[in-house]
Amino acid sequence: MTLLTPITSAQPAGFDELRNWLSARCGIHYPENKSDLLRQRLARVQMAHQLRDLKDMAQRVVQAQQHDLQLAVMHAASTNHTYFFRERDVLDAVRTTILPVLANRPEIRIWSAASSSGEEAFTLAIMIAELFGAEALKRTTILGTDISAPVIERAEKGVFSDRQMEHVSADLRRRYFAPVGLGQYQIRQDIRNACTFRWMNLKAQPFPFTKPFQIVFCRNILYYFDRPDQIATVRAIHDVTEPGGWLVTSVTENVRDLLSGWQPVSSGISRKGVR
Numbered sequence: 148m149t150l151l152t153p154i155t156s157a158q159p160a161g162f163d164e165l166r167n168w169l170s171a172r173c174g175i176h177y178p179e180n181k182s183d184l185l186r187q188r189l190a191r192v193q194m195a196h197q198l199r200d201l202k203d204m205a206q207r208v209v210q211a212q213q214h215d216l217q218l219a220v221m222h223a224a225s226t227n228h229t230y231f232f233r234e235r236d237v238l239d240a241v242r243t244t245i246l247p248v249l250a251n252r253p254e255i256r257i258w259s260a261a262s263s264s265g266e267e268a269f270t271l272a273i274m275i276a277e278l279f280g281a282e283a284l285k286r287t288t289i290l291g292t293d294i295s296a297p298v299i300e301r302a303e304k305g306v307f308s309d310r311q312m313e314h315v316s317a318d319l320r321r322r323y324f325a326p327v328g329l330g331q332y333q334i335r336q337d338i339r340n341a342c343t344f345r346w347m348n349l350k351a352q353p354f355p356f357t358k359p360f361q362i363v364f365c366r367n368i369l370y371y372f373d374r375p376d377q378i379a380t381v382r383a384i385h386d387v388t389e390p391g392g393w394l395v396t397s398v399t400e401n402v403r404d405l406l407s408g409w410q411p412v413s414s415g416i417s418r419k420g421v422r
């Protein structure tokens with residue numbers, strides 16, 4: 148059995164290398180004042196993979212490029228907190244001003260960039276079903292992507308706990324979810340069929356999509372990125388959004404000065420010019 152050296156600031160070897168790798172590879176920044184949080188998160192990876200110390204971890208992740216360990220570090224370093232109907236005011240604006248414009252489109256294409264476990268994508272599918280009827284789900288494609296493989300697996304299962312569904316009304320719960328265990332609910336099959344989830348790193352640009360999206364949600368992710376990465380991400384999203392399409396960001400993220408090429412519409416919502 149490997150003897151594990153506890154990860155503390157007294158054992159710095161490998162820490163900066165891993166922190167820099169996370170920043171360069173994933174855009175996830177841990178400033179000095181968050182170093183302890185990163186150490187705690189890396190300690191979980193150390194335990195799960197029985198690694199001697201951070202130097203050993205850095206050697207495998209950075210030099211040897213061990214893919215399974217790289218994924219584990221990316222997952223451990225990311226904050227996946229999300230829930231259904233997050234930032235309801237913005238969603239209300241999407242429902243009243245954006246979705247009606249798409250009412251007669253043969254295909255509705257939405258990207259939930261940094262989807263975490265899928266609550267944002269499923270919320271949008273429910274909103275579409277409520278607004279246009281369940282038939283509209285057949286012409287709806289909602290893509291959810293995330294850098295954390297375990298959350299993508301969770302999204303694909305579509306099973307949620309009471310805590311994640313706190314903001315789902317009793318009526319919507321009854322109509323869109325089926326109990327599948329103690330305090331666990333699975334979302335309806337037609338909602339799941341409208342949503343596809345894939346692992347994807349937002350730092351890998353340009354984005355590999357051939358068909359543009361009408362709406363891109365990029366919420367509660369930009370604040371992990373430094374300024375150049377924020378600007379590059381918002382630009383790369385611009386390239387995969389159709390003319391006149393929308394970008395939805397979080398109202399808690401200050402993105403105003405990043406949005407060249409986007410016209411501000413309302414809090415959290417911007418629109419791409421028509422040409």
Ligand SMILES: C[S@@+](CC[C@H](N)C(=O)[O-])C[C@H]1O[C@@H](n2cnc3c(N)ncnc32)[C@H](O)[C@@H]1O
Nearest residue numbers: 173225227229261263293294295348349366367
């Ligand atoms: C706080 S969650 C946001 C979920 C959802 N968009 C919301 O607003 O509730 C942030 C997500 O971004 C993902 N993430 C972090 N860096 C990423 C990157 N470089 N590429 C793709 N996803 C990333 C994390 O794994 C995490 O699931």
